[in-house]
Amino acid sequence: MYQALEGSHNMNHDDHGISINKVTYDENAYLSLKATGKLTHNDYEKFNPELDSALADAKDAKIKAVIDTTELEGFEPRAMWDDLKLGLKHRNEFEKVAIYGNKNWQKTAAKIGAWFVTGEVQYFENKNDAIDWLNK
Incomplete structure (x- = not known):
């Protein structure tokens, strides 16, 4: 069951950017992010308010997130x-x-990013392993 956040956008093959959705897998809620193409400063200008809104909805809860970088080409x-x-x-x-x-x-890049987040960060080569780890 997927519930898209207001303001999220779909990207075609030639696009670049970051999309965000609230997703439920096996009754567990996550933020699901997908980075596509070569990310620009403008992509972050559009994405930051969406992420801020999603995190504000969670209030004091600790968030679990899954990030799809399979179509990410760089920054x-x-x-x-x-x-x-x-x-x-x-x-x-x-x-x-x-x-x-x-x-x-x-x-x-995931290992370097882990230095800047207090929660656990792990890299996987497929979505199923990533989701399984989040459920542990």
């Missing part, structure tokens, strides 16, 4: 800085973050 330099600032801003709000992708550099 422009300013977008890398935006990603770091975003992690620092919300560093205490995540209990677990499962990232899945298909490129070695994504695994390295």
